[in-house]
Amino acid sequence: MSDGNDARILDRGYRPYDGxxxxxxxxxxxxxxxxxxxxxxxxxxxxxxxxxxxSVFIAYVPAIVFVGITVLFEDVLISEPxxxxxxxxxxxxxxxxxxxxxxxxxxxxxCGDRRDRMLGLYLASPLTRDSYLGAKAIAVMxxxxxxxxxxxxxxxxxxxxxxTGPDGPAEVIELLWKIxxxxxxxxxxxxGLSLAVASTTTRRAAASAAIILILIGSAAVSGTLLDTxxxxxxxxxxxxxxxxxxLVRRIxxxxxxxxxxxxxxxxxxxxxxVGWTVLFAGIAWVRYRRIEVxx
Amino acid sequence: MSRxxxxxxxxxxxxxxxxxxxxxxxxxxxxxxxLDGASFSLTKGITGLLGSNGAGKTTLLGLxxxxxxxxxxxxxxxxxxxxxxxxEVRARVGYSPEHHELPxxxxxxxxxxxxxxxxxxxxxxxxxxxxxxxWQVGLGEERFRPLGTMSTGQRQRVKLAQAIAHDPSxxxxxxxxxxxxxxxxxxxxxxxxxxxxxxxxxxVLSSHLLxxxxxxxxxxxxxxxxxxxxxxSIAELTGVGHGVLVEVDRDASAVADALRQRGAHVVIDGERxxxxxxxxxxxxxxxxxxxxxxxxxxxxxxxxxxxxIRLEDVFLEVGA
Numbered sequence: 001m002s003d004g005n006d007a008r009i010l011d012r013g014y015r016p017y018d019g020x021x022x023x024x025x026x027x028x029x030x031x032x033x034x035x036x037x038x039x040x041x042x043x044x045x046x047x048x049x050x051x052x053x054x055s056v057f058i059a060y061v062p063a064i065v066f067v068g069i070t071v072l073f074e075d076v077l078i079s080e081p082x083x084x085x086x087x088x089x090x091x092x093x094x095x096x097x098x099x100x101x102x103x104x105x106x107x108x109x110x111c112g113d114r115r116d117r118m119l120g121l122y123l124a125s126p127l128t129r130d131s132y133l134g135a136k137a138i139a140v141m142x143x144x145x146x147x148x149x150x151x152x153x154x155x156x157x158x159x160x161x162x163x164t165g166p167d168g169p170a171e172v173i174e175l176l177w178k179i180x181x182x183x184x185x186x187x188x189x190x191x192g193l194s195l196a197v198a199s200t201t202t203r204r205a206a207a208s209a210a211i212i213l214i215l216i217g218s219a220a221v222s223g224t225l226l227d228t229x230x231x232x233x234x235x236x237x238x239x240x241x242x243x244x245x246x247l248v249r250r251i252x253x254x255x256x257x258x259x260x261x262x263x264x265x266x267x268x269x270x271x272x273x274v275g276w277t278v279l280f281a282g283i284a285w286v287r288y289r290r291i292e293v294x295x
Numbered sequence: 296m297s298r299x300x301x302x303x304x305x306x307x308x309x310x311x312x313x314x315x316x317x318x319x320x321x322x323x324x325x326x327x328x329x330l331d332g333a334s335f336s337l338t339k340g341i342t343g344l345l346g347s348n349g350a351g352k353t354t355l356l357g358l359x360x361x362x363x364x365x366x367x368x369x370x371x372x373x374x375x376x377x378x379x380x381x382x383e384v385r386a387r388v389g390y391s392p393e394h395h396e397l398p399x400x401x402x403x404x405x406x407x408x409x410x411x412x413x414x415x416x417x418x419x420x421x422x423x424x425x426x427x428x429x430w431q432v433g434l435g436e437e438r439f440r441p442l443g444t445m446s447t448g449q450r451q452r453v454k455l456a457q458a459i460a461h462d463p464s465x466x467x468x469x470x471x472x473x474x475x476x477x478x479x480x481x482x483x484x485x486x487x488x489x490x491x492x493x494x495x496x497x498x499v500l501s502s503h504l505l506x507x508x509x510x511x512x513x514x515x516x517x518x519x520x521x522x523x524x525x526x527x528s529i530a531e532l533t534g535v536g537h538g539v540l541v542e543v544d545r546d547a548s549a550v551a552d553a554l555r556q557r558g559a560h561v562v563i564d565g566e567r568x569x570x571x572x573x574x575x576x577x578x579x580x581x582x583x584x585x586x587x588x589x590x591x592x593x594x595x596x597x598x599x600x601x602x603x604i605r606l607e608d609v610f611l612e613v614g615a
Binding site: 014015016017019020021022023024026027029030031034043044045048112115116117118120121122123124125126127128293 | 357360362381382383385386388390392394396397398399400401402405409410412413414415416417418420424427431441457461462493494495
């Protein structure tokens with residue numbers, strides 16, 4: 001007689017599901033986590049992990065170096081604390097990583113869905129076009145937060161542990177708030193731009209190149225106009241590359257050693273910034289309203 | 296026997312509670328009229344949505360999913376209007392598209408689990424149901440393979456698995472045997488039949504292949520140029536038809552003339568004749584007429600059999 005160890009399941013059968021259903025919010029959460037995992041290459045082949053890993057690594061390297069300097073040369077820093085960059089200065093070291101990451105993330109998340117025709121499957125679920133795009137936008141922003149918030153947060157943490165950070169909980173909270181707001185300001189405009197560009201093509205490489213070109217091109221056009229003509233100061237608002245970083249500098253309240261980037265008031269900068277972000281988001285929204293999926 | 300349907304006529308397939316019900320649906324794509332007053336009512340079981348390319352099948356599926364808004368008419372899926380209650384309807388509907396493009400670097404298990412989660416199944420349950428669904432479609436051992444390494448047949452199975460993983464009330468399958476070889480097609484049809492009968496999930500199967508609809512479906516709706524031109528259960532649409540099929544060795548037209556003189560309705564197809572005698576009290580009377588006509592014409596008889604109607608005959612008869 002068998003002792004039961006040889007027992008095998010030959011037919012698993014079909015089991016109806018009568019458990020709870022999470023509805024639209026569950027669908028959005030699922031798309032959000034799935035998209036974020038894809039963007040950073042989790043549960044994907046090695047080739048899909050390379051670019052996000054390098055970008056994130058580049059973004060954190062300066063922070064690691066500065067923390068190392070803080071620990072190794074503590075005595076020097078006490079007498080000359082200004083030799084290390086401020087928190088707002090830090091973004092200058094990682095601009096390239098942020099731009100590369102921006103150019104990579106949104107095309108990865110949007111172009112692939114249309115190329116693989118996953119959009120039709122998504123819209124055959126409780127997701128709508130708006131909730132789909134909203135989930136993708138949040139996914140892009142959160143992933144961009146890895147390079148816009150993460151490194152500066154790491155710097156704050158490391159300096160606090162080393163005893164060279166802000167004094168007292170109030171300063172820590174204030175700085176924490178500035179770090180999150182600054183990261184959001186950078187990520188929101190980049191998200192809008194990259195979603196708008198990615199909504200126009202199914203080719204990821206083309207979208208990535210276009211995002212980088214727009215960022216660099218806008219800086220070149222704005223800079224040239226301001227330097228070589230009597231263009232009004234407002235032309236600075238065309239500079240999509242520097243605009244969010246200038247806002248970040250003002251969030252931290254840092255004073256530049258060299259000339260100011262622009263004389264425009266913060267309110268004007270905010271209007272320009274919000275205008276661009278809304279415009280780009282609107283382009284992506286309109287594009288997705290018009291895409292036919294199952295025809 | 297097929298029943299040609301007027302576009303304004305409701306198509307009642309069977310039963311009192313329609314799974315999908317459309318009345319006078321009109322949908323245009325630019326200047327193209329994709330649906331021209333289509334009306335129908337589908338109840339439980341497997342229903343074939345038949346029609347040639349451009350007949351309006353995919354547009355109708357899109358309307359059922361609430362992806363498009365009809366210009367006119369009304370549509371109810373599982374008792375709700377997908378235009379106004381799209382998310383609620385889609386949560387209870389599974390959909391397998393016609394195309395085979397799927398994320399190449401995602402494993403079948405991850406993909407099916409993700410689709411189950413999208414339809415409201417919590418993560419833990421979705422993980423378990425993903426494995427189950429892939430086992431059910433015969434991909435249990437292959438479930439962790441990337442989709443990009445799978446054959447067309449396997450991808451069709453994955454598409455079916457993701458459509459049933461969340462235990463929907465209704466599954467919409469768009470050309471589920473497209474790209475499959477005969478053996479794979481046979482397997483897929485058996486699977487669909489199993490989903491419809493064993494799993495108790497209602498299915499709308501869009502196809503232009505008459506034979507497969509005839510084999511697995513309980514009922515069929517035939518679309519042509521956006522209109523419902525025929526409908527009914529498969530038993531109603533096909534099966535034993537009226538009249539007999541006569542095949543003669545020569546002079547089919549003379550036989551036909553002799554039959555017509557005796558009041559029969561005759562259609563000539565080469566050496567074959569389809570003979571019907573409407574209103575005859577004795578159903579065997581038609582055989583007597585054939586015997587007499589053969590004697591008069593002097594033609595030899597090769598074959599005499601009851602006429603069998605296939606879905607293809609219906610399809611051609613209604614001009615679809």
